[in-house]
Amino acid sequence: MQGDRRATVARVLLLGYGVAATADLLALLADAPTGHTVFKPLLLPLLAAYAAVSGGPRLLTVALLFGWGGDVMLLLDADLAFLAGMGSFALGHLCYLVLFARHGDRPADRRARGRRTALGVAYGAALVGTVALLWPDLPAELRVPVAVYSLLLTVTAFRAGALGLVAGLGGALFLLSDTLIATGIADWPQLPRPDLWVMLTYIAAQFLLATGVLRAFAARGPGTRPYRGKRT
Structure with a gap:
């Protein structure tokens, strides 16, 4: 009975996340900044509560709450x-990295390791290229912080793939979302309604990351880690 109640509460919280996300995107589409100010801060507390009620690891809840702190700060x-x-988002990424290290799998064969290496090279090239292009157009006081944060974000996006396709896609979308923000700071040409695209990719990214962690955690059980030794 208690498990059924937890499942029901989890579904309600996830529905709340979907409703708040839809309302926030509609507010951006309608150029209603008040609506965005109201609904954006609701997103990650709802997702964090969903993760906690679903039995996810505490670090996932903490990561999402650091994301909430970042959301609130960016409204100012x-x-x-x-x-x-x-900085708040960076702390959230550190939490994600610890989770990926605990619950992620290493490639089991040479082909899989080759794909992981190629993905790492692609992410590294994207990081170097993006920072090099943005650097001269960023405000001087933000260049180093943006570069350091970009490195952390790129590592998070890459390492998310250790938990599977869902988390990997979430990491990639998080990188895309924050890259769109950086191009706006650098005053590059933007897509129509840039805030809408930033939030759409961000909302999907956090949901996919949370879902990927929950799936990996449920598959292995609390307190377990994947085997790291050699088969004898």
């Missing part, structure tokens, strides 16, 4: 708030 129009928000 100030350079210091932007840096604080980026």
Whole structure:
């Protein structure tokens, strides 16, 4: 009975996340900043509560709450708030990296290892190329923080693949979302309604990352880690 109640609460929380996400995107589409200010801060607390009720690891909940801190800070129009928000997101990425190390799998054969290596090279090239292109157009005081955060974000996106396709896609979308923000800071040409695309990719990224972690955690059970030794 208790398990049924937890499942029901989890479904309600996930539905709430979907409703808040839809409302936030509609507010951006309608150029209603008040709606965005109201609904954006609701997103990650709902997703964090869903992860906790679903029996996910505590670090996942903490990572999502650091993301919530970043969301709130980025609603404030100030350079210091932007840096604080980026720092909060960075702490969230560190939590994700610990989770990926605990619950991710290493490639089992040479072909899989080759694909993982190729993916790492692609992410590395994307990082170097993006930072090099953005660097001259970023405000001087943000160049180093953005470069350091980009490195952490890229490692997170790459390592997310250790938990499977769902988490890997979430990591890639997170990287895309924050890259769109960086191009806006650098005053590059933007897609129509850039805030809408930033939030759409971000909302999907956090959901996919949370889902990927929950699946991996459920598959192995709490307190377990994948085998790291050699088969004898």
